[in-house]
Amino acid sequence: MKLFDTLGPVMVGPSSSHTAGAVKIGYITRKLLGNSPVHADITLYGSFAATGAGHGTDRALIAGLLGMKPDDIRVPDSFSLAKQSGLDFCFALESAKRGNHPNTAKLIVTDLSGNTLEVVGASVGGGRVRICEIDGIRTDFSGDYHTIIVHNTDTPGHVAQVTTVLAQKNINIASMQLYRNVKGGYAVMILECDDKIPENMLSWLKDLDGILKITSYNREEDI
Incomplete structure (x- = not known):
């Protein structure tokens, strides 16, 4: 506390x-x-x-x-x-x-x-x-970290793609949560990070196959 x-x-x-x-x-x-x-x-x-x-x-x-x-x-x-x-x-x-x-x-x-x-x-x-x-998918995050929310089809490789890009940008992941409605259906990936999410990284991820939508939240110290 x-x-x-x-x-x-x-x-x-x-x-x-x-x-x-x-x-x-x-x-x-x-x-x-x-x-x-x-x-x-x-x-x-x-x-x-x-x-x-x-x-x-x-x-x-x-x-x-x-x-x-x-x-x-x-x-x-x-x-x-x-x-x-x-x-x-x-x-x-x-x-x-x-x-x-x-x-x-x-x-x-x-x-x-x-x-x-x-x-x-x-x-x-x-x-x-x-x-x-x-958007109707269960999540659980606080807004106390820089957060990226990836909506994607539930197929192999998306978690690896996103985490690899974060590593390349030297962004440390504090926590990660994965949700889906059914196997092979609609999935949501939530990554709370210690470092700010750069806009150019989001633009690159949006163009990947199977990525449906990306939203992000960069926290500010006084909120």
């Missing part, structure tokens, strides 16, 4: 889980989309749905989608700022818990080019989050 885990994050808002964590979920979603979203359909589950309005969870998620950090003084004004920036959004509430944590939100975001991303994230306390699903 670090000192930060005891004191909690530097933030704007009443709750590290319902406000700061929500900002971070929105922020990571924006980074994974790779562009500014122009539309967002957001569903709040469990405790987020029950008490989120009082804690500003809705405004926090929109603030994150706009690129704000938990300590940004503009977080309470995110709705009006979203309107100014061209981000349209709507919310739905589900009283039931989704997954293993009550503080959960599903965000379906679209950018100006029509690219769409679905992210399910949980705020687990102290401003920490877990990204639980991406």
